[in-house]
Amino acid sequence: MAREKTRRSNGRRSPWAAAALIGVGLLVTGGIYAGASAAMAATDDTAVASTLTVEDGKKLFQANCATCHGLDLQGTPDGPALYGVGELAVEFQMATGRMPLQMQGPQAPQKPAQFTDEQIRAIAAWVQTTAPGPTYPAEEILDGGGDVSHGAELFRINCAMCHNVAGAGGALTEGKYAPPLTDVSALHLYAAMVTGPQNMPVFSDMNLTAEDKRDIISALLYMQESEPVGGFTLGSLGPVSEGLFIWIFGIGAMIAITVWITAKSN
Secondary structure: OHHHHHHHHHHOOOHHHHHHHHHHHHHHHHHHHHHHHHHHHHHHHHHHHHOOOHHHHHHHHHHHOHHHHOOOOOOEOOEOOOOOOHHHHHHHHHHOOOOOOOOOOOOOOOOOOOOOHHHHHHHHHHHHHHOOOOOOOOHHHHOOOOOHHHHHHHHHHHOHHHHOOOOOOEEOOOOOEEOOOOOOOHHHHHHHHHHOOOOOOOOOOOOOOHHHHHHHHHHHHHHHHOOOOOOOOHHHOOHHHHHHHHHHHHHHHHHHHHHHHHHHHO
């Protein structure tokens, strides 16, 4: 009888084991529910976003852009007319966060976008239907498969005087500047050449053909992906930053060594 009682007592489960099993079950059930809810919400958001129409774009424009640009794109004292700018310019300005404008100044700075990609496309589509202009290019223009050497040469001739030969950007007059091109997408590189935002000139196909633009984009994408050679880039700002570095550290080190030698000899 004693042996039988011992076996029964050894075979009993601890109350903590039951609690642990319940806790694991609740965690698994909660995790599955949370994952399913998130997946359903993402699907619903995508479905809503993908159904945005040109009319939705018009409503978004009138609610967020018409104060400066007018209900019919005619412009106001606070913003230019948008006749002929096209969907490409609208996508560039809004996707880079330059529009809506945060404050008046010499130049609209880049900042996080205030709208989703789908909303921006819808607004751009309405502008394009109302006052047509430059539109999106063929995919091969943006594929980075152009002539990198030729594109780099065209960039040095047409763009480097403002954007720097390494695409690091540079200062212009009256507080304006050419932005760096070190992380700009292929679409926005093309849009900048075609629409001429801020102080940039417009490069039509008479100035640079579509193939030339593809080569320039390919060269810039190559520079973005390439590892810098030759040590520290010092911001890739050219001889000014390099000369300043040499003046401060190079000559400073020589003076320190000279003082140390003199002090040691004395």
